[in-house]
Amino acid sequence: MESSSPYPVGSPEIVVFDLETTVPNRAGQRFWVLEFGAITVCPRKLVELDSYSTLIRPKDLSAVALKSGRCDGITRGAVSNAPAFEEVADKIFSILNGRIWAGHNIQRFDCVRIKEAFAEIGKPAPVPVGMIDSLGVLTERFGRRAGNMKMATLAAYFGLGKQKHRSLDDVRMNLEVLKHCATVLFLESCLPSVSNAKWCNPSTIVTRSRSNGKLPCREENSRKSPPSTLGYQRAVPYTRGSLGKMAVGVKDLVCKAQETTSFNNLLKHSHSLLR
Numbered sequence: 001m002e003s004s005s006p007y008p009v010g011s012p013e014i015v016v017f018d019l020e021t022t023v024p025n026r027a028g029q030r031f032w033v034l035e036f037g038a039i040t041v042c043p044r045k046l047v048e049l050d051s052y053s054t055l056i057r058p059k060d061l062s063a064v065a066l067k068s069g070r071c072d073g074i075t076r077g078a079v080s081n082a083p084a085f086e087e088v089a090d091k092i093f094s095i096l097n098g099r100i101w102a103g104h105n106i107q108r109f110d111c112v113r114i115k116e117a118f119a120e121i122g123k124p125a126p127v128p129v130g131m132i133d134s135l136g137v138l139t140e141r142f143g144r145r146a147g148n149m150k151m152a153t154l155a156a157y158f159g160l161g162k163q164k165h166r167s168l169d170d171v172r173m174n175l176e177v178l179k180h181c182a183t184v185l186f187l188e189s190c191l192p193s194v195s196n197a198k199w200c201n202p203s204t205i206v207t208r209s210r211s212n213g214k215l216p217c218r219e220e221n222s223r224k225s226p227p228s229t230l231g232y233q234r235a236v237p238y239t240r241g242s243l244g245k246m247a248v249g250v251k252d253l254v255c256k257a258q259e260t261t262s263f264n265n266l267l268k269h270s271h272s273l274l275r
Helices: 083-097 104-119 134-139 151-157 167-190 240-256 263-274
Strands: 014-021 033-041 047-055 100-103 128-135 204-210 216-222
Touching: 014 083, 014 104, 014 167, 014 263, 033 167, 047 100, 047 167, 083 104, 100 104, 100 167, 104 128, 128 134, 134 167, 151 167
Parallel strands: 014 100, 100 128
Antiparallel strands: 014 033, 033 047, 204 216
């Protein structure tokens, strides 16, 4: 995986990676790495720069199921001719070492499996310069609004499709989930009414009937318009009287702030336009 990074040389790249492994079904069994997948990401633009994935043949092929319960799952036949871990260890080391590691639940699972795999072949494991575990970050910042914090649940929440449980597909989905969560959090920081749920409880107003201008025809929920009384009203947000009161209030604030009466000319001009 060669870097084509557009940012300064020496800045650590982000590597989003994922492992697919066997699942022990009884005490004493171990995890075997079956697939490694990773993408390098530009931290300034969050775009994919490069990718790498490989199936891995475990020493104990009997630990791999003959058939998978998933349509795209890894079977014994799929890995029987794949390279052993020691054959791809140098490549994996070059991808991970000295970079920022990112992934979902990597601190408790993937990082442990990487260390185990390198220890088994007697080679030093790669070392990150930083860690972004999306499970911990999103639990703390985004919360459990999507339900549980599994990648499949988060992806479904944002309409990103079904998790395939294949390394390269999952890391790309992980990146998209992070982008979506970050966008929501950014919007909430810019629009506090969103996070305070003010937009979810709009006021109920009654609109006039077009037939006679007096009777209500239906109810609308609006977050912009205040409640209005029944009967015909001009199709403007505020009546002339309420606008005048609002203008007077604005006049007082501006004059106090600027200690000047120059606002009077603008105010007279606005009243003349409303006549």
